[in-house]
Amino acid sequence: MRDQINELISDYVRQNDLGTIICRHCDDIIDTLPTNSVKTKYMVCEKEACRKQEGSASA
Numbered sequence: 001m002r003d004q005i006n007e008l009i010s011d012y013v014r015q016n017d018l019g020t021i022i023c024r025h026c027d028d029i030i031d032t033l034p035t036n037s038v039k040t041k042y043m044v045c046e047k048e049a050c051r052k053q054e055g056s057a058s059a
């Protein structure tokens with residue numbers, strides 16, 4: 001029963017969180033967004049290495 005519920009929840013998430021926020025340095029998925037179309041946003045994750053790269057890129 002629990003597996004069925006989990007499956008329903010993941011189906012729901014898959015259908016509704018089409019937007020994905022990806023770290024532009026390490027390609028990790030940072031977060032998902034509930035959008036009505038497939039969207040990918042590039043941001044920087046919390047890893048120190050990525051933040052450093054971001055800092056040196058803009059400096």
Ligand SMILES: [Zn+2]
Nearest residue numbers: 023026045050
């Ligand atoms: Zn990263």
